[in-house]
Amino acid sequence: MEILQVKLERAGYSRGREILRDVSFSLRAGEMMGLIGPNGAGKSTVIKAILGFLKHVVGRVHLREACRYGYIPEHPVFYEDLTVWEHLELAASVWGMPRAAFEERALGLLERFQLRGEMHHLPRAFSKGMQQKLMFVTGFLLQPDLYVVDEPFIGLDPRATKTLLQLLEEERRRGAAVLLSTHVLDTAEKICDSFLLLHQGRCVARGSLMRLRRQIGRENASLMDCFDVFTSA
Numbered sequence: 001m002e003i004l005q006v007k008l009e010r011a012g013y014s015r016g017r018e019i020l021r022d023v024s025f026s027l028r029a030g031e032m033m034g035l036i037g038p039n040g041a042g043k044s045t046v047i048k049a050i051l052g053f054l055k056h057v058v059g060r061v062h063l064r065e066a067c068r069y070g071y072i073p074e075h076p077v078f079y080e081d082l083t084v085w086e087h088l089e090l091a092a093s094v095w096g097m098p099r100a101a102f103e104e105r106a107l108g109l110l111e112r113f114q115l116r117g118e119m120h121h122l123p124r125a126f127s128k129g130m131q132q133k134l135m136f137v138t139g140f141l142l143q144p145d146l147y148v149v150d151e152p153f154i155g156l157d158p159r160a161t162k163t164l165l166q167l168l169e170e171e172r173r174r175g176a177a178v179l180l181s182t183h184v185l186d187t188a189e190k191i192c193d194s195f196l197l198l199h200q201g202r203c204v205a206r207g208s209l210m211r212l213r214r215q216i217g218r219e220n221a222s223l224m225d226c227f228d229v230f231t232s233a
C-alpha cells in the first residue's frame, strides 16, 4: 500500500531558481527509505516540499487519504515556556489522542529515552541531545502513518541511538513508512530498505542497496561505495 507519492518536476525557494529537478519516488507502508546525498544536494529541500514549506513547486506530493505524517526535525523546536510534559500534552490534544493512551505511551517513551526525571523541566535548559530526544518522544507519541525524519543520528549518545533505532523498527513493523535523511551511511545501510540518492538537486539513484550495487557493477559494494560512484560526477 502506497502511503506517499512524490513527483517533483521542479522545485525551489524562488521563482526561476530551481533547486530540485525530476525527483520522484513513492513510499509503501512499512518501508524505510534513506534520503542521502552530499551537503547541498537538496535533501532538506525535498523534505520541505513534502511538508508544504516550499513556495515554488511544479509537481505534486500526495499523501494517502486519511494518512497522517509526523516530522522530526534536525534542529529541535519547542516552546520556551512549556515543560516536556506540557509539550507532549499539547501534541496529544492537537491530534485528539485519548488521555489514557497518551499517558501510557508518553511515560513509556520518556522512560526509554531517559527523560522521565526531567518531564516537568523546561527543555530550553537541556543539552542539544536532550532536546533532540524530546523531538523523538513527541514524534513517536503520535504514531503517524509516515515519519519524515531529518538527520537524527548526529549528537545522540549511543543508548539514545539504540532506542531510536528500536523505535523506528517497531514503527515500521506497525506499518508506518519512514523517510530518513542522513549522512550516517553505515547505519542507513543497515536499517533502510531503499535509498534515494540526490546529487545537485537530481535523483541519481533509487532503490535497494542490491539495485544500487548492480547499477555500479559491484555486488559487494557498501552504501558509501555507491555514494562515491554516484556523486563523483
Ligand SMILES: Nc1ncnc2c1ncn2[C@@H]1O[C@H](COP(=O)(O)OP(=O)(O)OP(=O)(O)O)[C@@H](O)[C@H]1O
Residues within 6 Å of the ligand: 013, 019, 037, 038, 039, 040, 041, 042, 043, 044, 045, 046
Ligand atoms: N532557504 C533557502 N533559500 C534559498 N536557497 C536555499 C535555502 N535553503 C537551501 N537552499 C539551497 O538549496 C540547495 C540545497 O540545499 P539543502 O539544504 O536542501 O541541501 P541538503 O542536501 O539538505 O544539505 P546538507 O546535507 O548540507 O543538509 C543548496 O544550494 C542551498 O544553498
